[in-house]
Amino acid sequence: MTATADAEAAANELTPLADYLGSVLRRLRALPPLDLDLTQAHGNVLAEDVVAPHAFPAFDQAAVDGYAARWEDISGGGRGPSYVPAPSGTPGGRTIRLNVVGDLGAASWRPVRLTPGSCFSVAAGAPLPVAADVVVPVEWTDQGMAAVEIFRTPKRGYGVRRAGEELPAGTLLARAGTYVSPALVAVFAATGIGHVVVRPSPRVVIVATGDELVDVGRGSQPGQVVDANSHALTAAAAEVGALAYRVGICDDDPEGLRGLLEDQTLRADLIITTGGTGTGPGDMVRRILSRREGGRVGPVTFTDVALYPGTALGFGTVGAEEVPVVCLPGDPGAALIGFEVLARPAIQLLAGAEPVFRPSVRAHLLETVSSPTGLREFRPAHVAERRGGGYTVQPLSGGPFTLSGLAEANGLLVLGERVTTAAAGSTVDVLLLDRRR
Incomplete structure (x- = not known):
């Protein structure tokens, strides 16, 4: 034999x-699942689907610092605004003047209403006055306090975030098996969630x-x-x-x-x-x-x-x-x-995570390699994206036993049990490793 x-x-x-x-x-x-406070949930996997109990944003609000107004007043369609000569170089040759009837910050809570020809100075995140449908950015105005002159007219709806615009109540936020990332923690918190059921x-x-x-x-x-x-x-x-x-x-x-x-x-x-x-x-x-x-x-x-x-x-x-x-x-x-x-x-x-295996790609082999008969080999390698699409993979020197190769690798070249030689130019499987560099 x-x-x-x-x-x-x-x-x-x-x-x-x-x-x-x-x-x-x-x-x-x-x-078994655990009910965890939101601050402890990061890094775990959800054991149940999570649905938004409340809308986000929770109310109509300003998206930018500026002046909340009625669009018909600043577009020329209303009766309230007065027109004044524009500063030199302003497109259109005129400005619109509105009376500033109050200031609204993110902590404001009393409901207020706009009347024709008026506006409110608002901070980003502040609740919008009733009837407001546009926020004029501060830099498009003279930043007046009792009255403001507007040099540029935004489109209707500019600077406005409507209640539930991003996430209506009842939205499926994440399915069971989803990793709880920092961004997902923010989504849960913003929609009123304080606890989630996760796999520990x-x-x-x-x-x-x-x-x-x-x-x-x-x-x-x-x-x-x-x-x-x-x-x-x-x-x-x-x-x-x-x-x-x-x-x-x-x-x-x-x-x-x-x-x-x-x-x-x-x-x-x-x-x-x-x-x-x-x-x-x-x-x-x-x-x-x-x-x-x-x-x-x-x-x-x-x-x-x-x-x-x-x-x-x-x-x-x-x-x-x-x-x-x-x-x-x-x-x-x-x-x-x-x-x-x-x-x-x-x-x-x-941990309840899906998938359980690392992601893999098919890659163009840059160097001919040999592999033991009848064994599935995992060899340290460097995988890179090809210009125009696809991947290339370069086996690292020393074979699979070398610690230096494993330390340098961002992938593992996988050669199946029936593969004894993989020629340069052939297509092979590569497991992608997590590498923060």
Whole structure:
């Protein structure tokens, strides 16, 4: 049997990634909804449709600082205005003079009415007088106090916002599953909403395992490896909107790991471990969590998935509350890819967010790449929009295991299980990563 045939036979024994993700995500349910004060709702996902109880604007109001008037008075159609010579250079050669009978600010509340030939000085946001149908901007006038001269005539309705013009009462403001953004908070508040029903942000606990691990602030040396994973995965969980808690490092001690996980179930909606998912002599996580002892922990199923990098993934529940647990490989690159593929969709599902997967695009490949037989590869890449439409994607050097490539990437090039070579110029799938730069 050739080496290629051996590799293909081994790949055939792996679980396809799509099948594995489907089996895991079907076991998860969105967290129970909470009624939250509007100031606490940002960053959560709505659990119910939200309808406007009141109109916005709530009343007819001025949209600009100026003078609220009747359009027929300033257009020449009414009997009230008087015409005076215009300042030099004014279009039309004349101005219109109106009596200013009062001032209205945003805090004004008494109803007032315009009479022919009169106007009110108004601030933006002030309620409009009855019969007013235009606001003349301050800069189009001489800014008079007892009487004002208007040099330029706006169209009817200029500077006016009518009640319910933007959002009538009963408008569907947002559907269940919508992310509560700052702008949406403003819409809710403006229409009289003080509380909304949302899915809470999942509480995610991250644990790094391994006797070899040491905390950050030093360099790795033989027998010691700096724990990059728990810090990186805590940041990744926070980026997706979770309340992320880094527990830190747990040694390869069966009782210590069991006790730690049981303690964390009291404050976690999801636990993520990293390290120990393989079948080597030091892979304690797989050996401990794949069996139940005394009914305390387990069961967690470890599956060899057709994924590159990091084929060994674990999923199950721990503790009496059956808190979901995701077990990722110990290599930092494989752990971050595993998070993108498995843990991130799990967090999105718990949060009630839709869609659970990152957006993807089809892109023009700029460089020929090879991929392992039978594995779905996720490779760091840089994706850019093409002039004239579409995208290009440049694989980053070093392949999927390199942390520097992941740090620079704004996308993940996806090569399917049947792809062994993707030629430059071909069209490939790319997951778009969130990058604030």
